Amino acid sequence: MINFVIDINGEVVGSVSFSKIKEYKAELGYWLAEKYWNKGIITEAVKLATKFGFKKLKLKRIYIPTFSFNKASMRVTEKNDYKLEGVLRKNVKKDNKFIDEYIFAKIK
């Protein structure tokens, strides 16, 4: 796993991480403290991480799974030119509810 933290004035307020790293592909995930939402921070962080993944890790495929209701996360993928590849219906069970998972990916 490769984890980048987002530091604002010495405080960790979020992160962007590569997980499930295989030879040529990896999953990208992220979170940010709520008080900093909707300022473009994760869009920029994903942009930098994507560049790092393709250039330094030499990945060919980076994918981002998002829950169907997570419109902000989907918008982040869209703004970074990740493409929707498919929907895994009821792929996740959370709090006794079944959630569709949307898979976005970017390839090089």
Ligand SMILES: CC(C)(COP(=O)(O)OP(=O)(O)OC[C@H]1O[C@@H](n2cnc3c(N)ncnc32)[C@H](O)[C@@H]1OP(=O)(O)O)[C@@H](O)C(=O)NCCC(=O)NCCS
């Ligand atoms: C998802 C998350 C990382 C986004 O971070 P962020 O820094 O606020 O994202 P950005 O500001 O770069 O972009 C958010 C975009 O979503 C849009 N957005 C926010 N809430 C929205 C909603 N309910 N419906 C539609 N769009 C929405 C914003 O307007 C913005 O788009 P715009 O630039 O076109 O206006 C943050 O909300 C978070 O940490 N959520 C909890 C953890 C999480 O969901 N992680 C992702 C798991 S896949």
